[in-house]
Amino acid sequence: MIRIPVCLGAGIFSLNHYLHEVKNPDVIIIGGGLAGLTAALDLTNSGKQVLVFEKNSYPNHKVCGEYVSNEVLPYLESLGTNVQQFQLPKIDSLRISTQKGKTMEVKLPLGGFGISRYTFDNFLYNAACQKGVDFIFDSVQKVQFLDDTFCVTTSAKEKYFGKVVLAAFGKRSNLDIKMQREFIQAKSPWLGLKCHYEYESLPSNVVELHNFPGGYGGLSQVEGGIVNFCCLVRYESFKQEGSIDAFLEKTASQNPFLQEFFSKATPKFKAPLSIAQISFEPKKTIDQHMLMCGDAAGLIHPLCGNGMAMAIHSAKLASEQVDMFLENPNFTRKDLEGNYQLLWEKNFRRRLWTGRQLQKLMMHTKWFNLGMGLTANSRTLLQGLIRSTHGKPILN
Ligand SMILES: Cc1cc2nc3c(=O)[nH]c(=O)nc-3n(C[C@H](O)[C@H](O)[C@H](O)COP(=O)(O)OP(=O)(O)OC[C@H]3O[C@@H](n4cnc5c(N)ncnc54)[C@H](O)[C@@H]3O)c2cc1C
Known part of the structure; x- marks a missing residue:
């Protein structure tokens, strides 16, 4: 299903001009969840033309602790x-x-x-529309990277081109299968x-x-x-x-x-x-030159209650690097990918590791019960767990 234009950026354009702009944005974002929507807002605030692909309409409910x-x-x-x-x-x-x-x-x-995600995602979507972010409601089927440019194909067989793609398509997407990502095999x-x-x-x-x-x-x-x-x-x-x-x-x-x-x-x-x-398995932060954001880069165990904050934080880190890449000719794609990878690891690797240990513990009911029993007996242990899975306020 394709529904354009859902929301036009500022000003009135001819259809040709509009289609040209939409088909050749500065940044393409695949997935309009929390990571995709905040990255879209951030990049639009710094003057970029952003196009978001989202396969579902807003508002909708999502499985989440909220x-x-x-x-x-x-x-x-x-x-x-x-x-x-x-x-x-x-x-x-x-x-x-x-x-x-x-x-x-x-x-x-x-x-x-x-x-609720029903309210949160819809609120950010409306804010993004007001700022001039373009949305196409269709599922992305293929992403190719050729001659330093991305070509994104939707299920309506439309093609869109962009210099940067942020992959914010969540914990499990058709694209994970197409890209043969390792975690999806198990x-x-x-x-x-x-x-x-x-x-x-x-x-x-x-x-x-x-x-x-x-x-x-x-x-x-x-x-x-x-x-x-x-x-x-x-x-x-x-x-x-x-x-x-x-x-x-x-x-x-x-x-x-x-x-x-x-x-x-x-x-x-x-x-x-x-x-x-x-799946809580580790994922690549950069995959086929796309910057992976939010759950597409790694899902923290929900027991940690921090996945949404991490998704939003990763969108900020990616947006800053993308802004430098698009503004500064000396800042190469290698710099973009290398910097984002480093920042992502610095901010999230330890938290995800702790989440994975919790997940392993949960696999063994007896040990998990014992762990819960210990945690329920020890305030210090519970507070330590909270500290090691949460970050500090994300400042600009
Ligand atoms: C059971 C459970 C409980 C949780 N509880 C909490 C909690 O209490 N607190 C917390 O902070 N976190 C929690 N989380 C984690 C949190 O839900 C995620 O970390 C967060 O939703 C990540 O946001 P995202 O933008 O990366 O992905 P999403 O919000 O999943 O967005 C991805 C978007 O991409 C779209 N998409 C996918 N493929 C395509 C495609 N090919 N083309 C176009 N669009 C596509 C999807 O439709 C979706 O809208 C929980 C997770 C689970 C599983």
């Missing part, structure tokens, strides 16, 4: 986007519980806020579920993580006092029950807090959303 670390607030404000206008729940505490109901609550050093055992509920007993300042056999479920408020339940579970554990309802009732509800929640909460969706094959 807890955003405050790390991103200064940067979002510098882009001219103020999410605070939505009167979002401010979250300053984390409560975890074991399957047996043992709990521990700690203060989150930086804290965060709750916002099966991943993880499945994610998410649903919004009406439920009055969850304090607005707390994000809760509750352990159950084969996984854990997170509860936190988003705008309008709605509670988001999002869980990550091993496929093996999920499939034993045969359906989502049975899984929530029999497996997730083995945790006493989730049992209480499901017995009282009213779902807002007809059925929970689900995604399978969630």
